[in-house]
Each structure stands twice: as C-alpha cells, then as structure tokens.
Amino acid sequence: MMKRKMTWMSLGLLVLNVAAGQTEDLRTDSALVREVFSEVLAHGEAHENLRVLCKDIGHRLSGSRSADRAIAWGQAMMDQYGADTSYIMPVTVPAWTRGDVAEASATGADGRVMPLHITALGGSVPTPEEGWIEGPLLVVRQLDALDTLDARGHIVLFNRPMDPLLINTGAAYGGAFDQRGGGASAAAKAGAIGVLVRSLTHALDTLPHTGSLRYNADIPRIPAAAISTVDASALSQASKAATSPLTVRMRMNCVDLGTAEQGNVIGEWRGSERPDEIITLGGHLDSWDIGEGAHDDGSGVVHTLEALRALKAVGYTPQRTMRFVLFINEENGNRGGKKYAQVAAEEHLEGLRHVAAMESDAGGFVPRGVRMDALDSGVELVRSWAATLEPYNLHYFGRGGAGVDIGPLKELEPRPLLMGLVPDGQRYFDLHHSSQDVWENVHKRELELGAATCASMLLLLDRNLPTD
Numbered sequence: 001m002m003k004r005k006m007t008w009m010s011l012g013l014l015v016l017n018v019a020a021g022q023t024e025d026l027r028t029d030s031a032l033v034r035e036v037f038s039e040v041l042a043h044g045e046a047h048e049n050l051r052v053l054c055k056d057i058g059h060r061l062s063g064s065r066s067a068d069r070a071i072a073w074g075q076a077m078m079d080q081y082g083a084d085t086s087y088i089m090p091v092t093v094p095a096w097t098r099g100d101v102a103e104a105s106a107t108g109a110d111g112r113v114m115p116l117h118i119t120a121l122g123g124s125v126p127t128p129e130e131g132w133i134e135g136p137l138l139v140v141r142q143l144d145a146l147d148t149l150d151a152r153g154h155i156v157l158f159n160r161p162m163d164p165l166l167i168n169t170g171a172a173y174g175g176a177f178d179q180r181g182g183g184a185s186a187a188a189k190a191g192a193i194g195v196l197v198r199s200l201t202h203a204l205d206t207l208p209h210t211g212s213l214r215y216n217a218d219i220p221r222i223p224a225a226a227i228s229t230v231d232a233s234a235l236s237q238a239s240k241a242a243t244s245p246l247t248v249r250m251r252m253n254c255v256d257l258g259t260a261e262q263g264n265v266i267g268e269w270r271g272s273e274r275p276d277e278i279i280t281l282g283g284h285l286d287s288w289d290i291g292e293g294a295h296d297d298g299s300g301v302v303h304t305l306e307a308l309r310a311l312k313a314v315g316y317t318p319q320r321t322m323r324f325v326l327f328i329n330e331e332n333g334n335r336g337g338k339k340y341a342q343v344a345a346e347e348h349l350e351g352l353r354h355v356a357a358m359e360s361d362a363g364g365f366v367p368r369g370v371r372m373d374a375l376d377s378g379v380e381l382v383r384s385w386a387a388t389l390e391p392y393n394l395h396y397f398g399r400g401g402a403g404v405d406i407g408p409l410k411e412l413e414p415r416p417l418l419m420g421l422v423p424d425g426q427r428y429f430d431l432h433h434s435s436q437d438v439w440e441n442v443h444k445r446e447l448e449l450g451a452a453t454c455a456s457m458l459l460l461l462d463r464n465l466p467t468d
C-alpha cells in the first residue's frame with residue numbers, strides 16, 4: 001500500500017539547494033511565521049476541505065463506509081499537497097452501528113408522560129430484542145453511590161454536571177467523564193437494567209451528546225444512552241418532587257458489527273538535513289456519527305493538511321522529516337494512536353527518532369496557544385517562542401495532555417516533545433459529539449488561524465529543537 005513519489009519540482013529544488021551548498025532557510029522565525037499566517041489567511045483551503053469532508057463524505061465512524069471514503073480522500077490530499085510519500089498504516093478498528101431507534105420516556109405517578117431526548121452511547125448493546133425495557137428511575141451523581149444502593153430492575157440516571165467553575169472546559173469534561181465511560185458497568189453491577197447519562201456539555205439544550213463507553217468484562221452489558229441536559233435536569237427535579245419513583249422506558253437497536261480493517265493516513269515530507277528525526281502533526285479522521293465531526297476532529301484533519309500545503313507554499317525546506325497523520329479510531333478505542341506509537345517504537349530501533357509531535361483535537365475555534373506534555377527543557381524551549389507568537393494572540397503555553405492520538409508516543413525513549421493545539425474551549429462542548437457538530441458551525445477565519453498556528457509550531461520545532 002506504499003506509494004512513493006517525488007515531483008520534478010521538489011527534485012529541482014533539491015538540486016538547487018545542494019548546488020548552493022546549504023539547505024537551511026535563512027529567513028528568521030518571525031518572518032517565516034508571518035509568511036505562514038499570510039499564506040493561510042489569503043489562500044487557505046482548510047475551510048473548503050472541511051466542507052468536502054463534512055458534506056461530501058459525511059461522518060466517519062470507525063468501521064463505516066464513509067470512514068473508508070475519508071481515508072482515500074485523505075491520502076489523495078496528502079499527494080495533492082506535495083507529500084514525498086503517502087501511505088495507509090493498517091489498523092483493525094471496532095465496527096458498531098447506532099441503528100435508527102433510540103427512544104425513551106418517563107411517566108410520573110400522575111400518569112404524565114415526559115418524552116426524553118436520548119441517543120445510544122457508542123458501543124452500547126441494544127435493548128433486549130430491540131424492544132422496550134422499563135423500570136423505576138434511580139438518580140445518582142457519583143458512580144460509587146451505587147455501592148450502597150439497590151438498583152435491581154432500575155434504570156439509572158447519572159446526573160452530575162460538568163464543573164462550571166473550571167475555566168478549562170476539557171478539564172470539566174474529564175471530571176464528568178467517568179459517568180459515561182464507566183456508568184453502565186457500575187449500574188449493572190448494582191443490578192440496573194439500563195443507564196442514562198447526562199450529556200457532557202455545559203449547554204442547557206435538548207440534544208443528546210454521544211461518546212464511547214467501556215464495559216467491564218465480568219459484568220453484564222446493559223444498554224446505555226446519553227440524555228440531553230434539559231431532560232436530565234427535569235427528570236432529576238421531578239424525581240425529587242415525586243413521592244414514588246418515576247417509571248422510565250427506553251429502547252434502542254444499535255448493533256455490534258465486530259471489527260473492520262482501516263488505517264492511519266500518513267503523508268511524509270523528508271527532511272533535508274536530519275531526515276532520521278521525525279516531527280509529527282496530526283488529528284483524527286474518525287468521528288461520531290450523529291453530526292459531521294466538523295470540530296471533532298474535522299478541524300484537526302484540515303489543520304494538518306493545511307499545514308503541509310502552507311509550508312510548501314512559502315517555500316519552506318524542512319531540516320527534519322515531517323509526518324502529517326490522520327489517525328483512525330480516536331473516538332472509540334484509540335487503536336490508530338496506539339498502532340502509530342507501536343510502529344514508532346520499531347522505527348526507533350532502526351534509528352528513526354520521533355523527536356516531537358503535535359495534535360489538533362480541541363476544535364476549530366480561535367487558537368490561544370499550545371499545551372505541552374514534555375520534559376522541562378522542551379517546555380522552556382516552546383516558551384522561548386512567546387515573542388514570535390505574540391502578534392497572533394498566542395499566549396497560552398501550559399502543561400497537560402497533548403492529545404489522545406499522540407499520547408502513546410510519550411513512552412518512547414528519549415521522550416518526544418508532545419504538544420496539543422489549545423483553541424478557546426468555551427463553546428466546544430456545546431457541539432461536541434452532538435448533531436450540531438457540523439460544518440456550518442465552524443468559523444472560517446478561526447479555523448484558518450488554527451491551521452496557521454499548527455504550521456508555525458511545526459516550523460519552529462524544526463528550526464529550534466536541539467541537535468545532538
């Protein structure tokens with residue numbers, strides 16, 4: 001599946017460079033960053049590429065036919081934008097389909113019926129024989145509350161909101177995530193027959209926000225759905241006011257389809273001076289299926305492609321090898337990220353060293369800076385670029401997780417410098433994993449600023465990483 005190509009133009013440039021006796025770009029960091037931003041803002045193709053990805057291809061759930069189409073498109077774009085080599089790194093991914101039924105309602109003692117907006121959590125089993133299940137409602141806020149409750153025959157609602165006091169919405173999401181990830185097995189262990197999880201968003205709306213769940217191997221698998229925040233709050237209030245428990249019924253017809261063979265899309269641009277040192281930039285090509293995966297992570301995909309296009313367009317010559325990667329299966333297994341790190345570990349043994357990696361998987365909103373998962377020396381290096389990045393309102397250089405897909409690379413020795421793009425996150429979870437994560441909700445200019453930031457970080461890494 002390997003496809004190699006070198007254009008006459010890149011061959012010509014190489015000859016010119018060799019003839020001139022140098023391949024180093026003599027422009028300053030600041031001048032290059034300015035050229036990259038100008039290129040992306042004047043001639044950017046990220047927004048149009050995102051339209052194609054979202055509208056012509058659609059959602060890209062792992063194992064789906066549309067994910068297959070996205071993989072072919074991604075490789076064609078790598079070639080179009082001048083990668084020296086493009087290939088698909090095979091990855092076995094889970095295949096699961098939501099089906100077309102996800103219904104629920106609650107009935108009070110007075111007979112009043114409240115319809116509920118739900119959708120299956122990714123990987124959920126269907127309700128038995130795809131029919132209705134029905135049971136008294138039990139509302140809890142913490143998984144461990146179930147240790148002392150009898151939930152036999154109940155449908156459990158996990159209703160702990162994301163913490164509104166945390167300014168980092170990703171941290172608030174992480175703090176509430178256990179309900180979605182582990183709620184089904186915790187409830188099943190206590191005897192529950194079904195689970196509803198308050199959608200992980202600060203927004204008060206009637207949209208269910210899906211996402212993956214994880215069943216414990218030794219506990220029965222029960223159906224689990226996301227429920228809108230408005231419905232979760234209403235259910236909780238009605239439950240508190242009622243003298244007898246509300247009755248909840250739900251049904252879903254999702255199906256586990258086993259596995260499928262897909263892969264990470266990789267475009268490589270060989271370094272002129274240190275080709276055995278690799279800098280990776282990526283986002284994930286897969287998405288949830290109820291929207292278009294526009295912010296999550298179509299934005300990261302087009303940021304990655306645009307970085308390649310823009311760096312070529314300004315005539316940059318990388319010293320190190322740059323890898324542009326569209327990962328598969330971030331949403332429900334991270335098998336693409338794990339496979340990439342496994343291959344990277346093998347490459348290390350052959351002398352190919354992964355020195356840095358960057359991920360864009362926090363949406364297409366206006367960029368604020370980067371979050372680093374790195375040794376102190378790496379963090380200090382990136383912070384030394386503050387003055388270069390200041391004209392672009394890039395001020396955030398904190399520590400923390402760099403991205404799910406590149407995360408497994410931190411096991412490499414020596415440890416690569418990992419960083420994640422940090423866009424403004426206040427509205428990200430309004431759309432995240434919902435039917436509203438569509439192209440129309442991505443702002444062209446904000447998307448472009450993110451792409452230019454990714455391209456700039458890539459060239460700053462290439463020019464400033466220490467040599468040994």
Ligand SMILES: [Zn+2]
Binds near residue numbers: 284296297330361
């Ligand atoms: Zn994502």
